[in-house]
Amino acid sequence: MKEGRIKYFVAAFSAVIVWGFFSIPLRMLRDYPADQILYYRIFTSLILTWLYILLFRKKQVKSDIKYVQEQDKFSRKKILWLNLLAGLLITGNWFTFIYAVNNVNLKSAAFAYMVCPLITAMGGFFILKEKLTSTKLLALGLASISILVLAQGSLIDVLWSILIAALYSFYLIIQRVIHSIDRFNMLGLHLFIASVLMIPFFIYEFQSFPTGLSFWLTILVISIFFTIIPLFLSLYALIGMPSSTLGIIIYINPIVAFAVAFFYFHEGISVSQLYSYSLLLLAVIVFNWVTLKEMIIKLPSRNKPVTSS
Template structure:
C-alpha cells in the first residue's frame, strides 16, 4: 500500500460502518414525519459545521476562495454547478433513506446500499475512467449474484432501493471530481445548499416546533455522529482512493444494518438472506484483497490485469 493510503482506507471503513447503525436513533423518532426529521437534521448539522469552520478553519476557507477566484469563468461556473448538484443529490438521498427506514422497511433501506456500490463502481469506470482489475470485476460479479438473490422479493422495494442508491452513487462521483476543495469546507457548503433547498418546503409544511427533549437529543446525535463525522470521513477517503473502492466498501453498510435489524430490532432472517449477505462480505474482501493483504500481511499482492476503456 502506498504511504499514507491506510488513513483513507480506515476513514472509508469507519464512515460506512457508522452509517450501518443509523437506524437505531432514527427508529426512536419514527413517529415524526420523515420530512421533519430531514429538515432538522440538515439545519442542526449546518449550525454545528459552520460553527466549527468559523472557529477553526478560516484559513482553509480563504485558501478555497483564492482557488475559486483563480479559475476562469468556465471553471468557476463548473464548480458552482457541481456544488449545487451535490447538494441536491445528498438531500435527496437523505430524505429517501429516512422515508425507506420509517415507511417502507429497514431491509429495503439496507438493500439500497447494496445496489449503490455497483452503480458507483461502474460510474467511476465509465465517467472517471477509473481502472478495474479482473479481481475487482470478479468481486462485482459476486455482489451482483447476492443482489439478484435478495431482489426476489417486492419489486416496489427493489425500485425504491435503486433510487436511493443512485442518488448517493452520483453524489460520490461529483465529490471525486471536486478534489481540489477542502473536504470539510465542501461539507459545510453542501449542507448550506441542502438547507436552502429544503427551507421553502420546511416553511410550507411547518406544523409546530418540536418540544420533545428526546427528539432534539436524537437529532443532535444524528447530526454529529451520523451526518457530519461519517460524511466528512467519506469525502476525505475520496482524496486517496478511487470512488469505485469506496463504493465497494459501502457494502459493509448493509451488512452492519442487516445485523442491527436482526440482533437489535429482532427482524426475521431467512436462509437465502444469510447466504446473500455472506456473498456481499466475500465481495468486499475480494475487491479490496490487494489492500487487505498489504495491511495485515505486509506482503505486496500480485498485480492483476486492469480493464480500461
C-alpha cells in the first residue's frame, strides 16, 4: 500500500470502531420513541455540520458548485438523483438501527453489520466491477460461515438485520460513484436531504420538545461522535479504498458491539457466538492481510533512530 493510502485505511477502522460503541448512548434514550431520537439526531447533526461548513469550508462549497455546473445535463441529474437516494438510504438505515437497538434487541442490530459487508463486497463486485482476489474470496467465505452459524436464531431478527445492512451497503456503493465532491460537504447535503424527508413526519407527530437536559446532552454526543465524525471518516476512506474493502472492515463493528453487549450490558454469550465472532475477526485479517502486512513492515522503519554518518 502506498504510504498515502494508509490514512484511508485508518479512517475506515476508526469509523467502525466508534460505531461499535453506539449502543451505549442509544440505550440511555430507550424510553424515547425511535423516530423521535432520529429526528433530533438528524436536525442536531445538520445544524452542527452546516455551521462548520459556513464558517470554515466556503471555498470547498464554491468549488463543488462550480464542478456541478460544469457537468453536462445528464451528469448533473445523475449527481442529484444519487445524492437524493443516498440521503434516503442513510435515513432509513439510522431509523431501522435505532428501532432494532431499543425495540428488537442489540444483537440483531449488531448482526446487521455482519451482513452489511457481504452485501457491500458483492455489490462492489457486480455493480462497480471491483476485483476480488482469491484471498478476499476466502475471507468472504469465512464470514459467510460465521453468519450462517449466528443466523440459527429468530427469523425476525435476521430480517431486521438484512434490512439495516442493505440500506447502509447501497449507501456506501453510491459514495464510490459520487467521487468528485468534497466528502464533508456531501455529508452536509445528505443530512439536509434527510432533514427534508423527516420534517413532514416530525410536524405530524410533534407534541412538545423534550425538556430533559440528559436527553439533549446525549443527542449532542450522538450527533458529534456517532454521526458526523464516523460518517465523515467512512466517506473519506472511500476516496482511497474500494467499497468492498470498507465493507469488510465494517466487520469490526459487530465485534466491538458484541463486546459492549457482553462486558458493558452483561448480555449472555454462547460458545457458537464466541466461535462466530472469532471467525469474523479472522475474516477481517485475511481480507486485509496485504494492507496489514505492509503497515506492519512500515512501522519499524519509521521508528528507526536517525544516525549521523
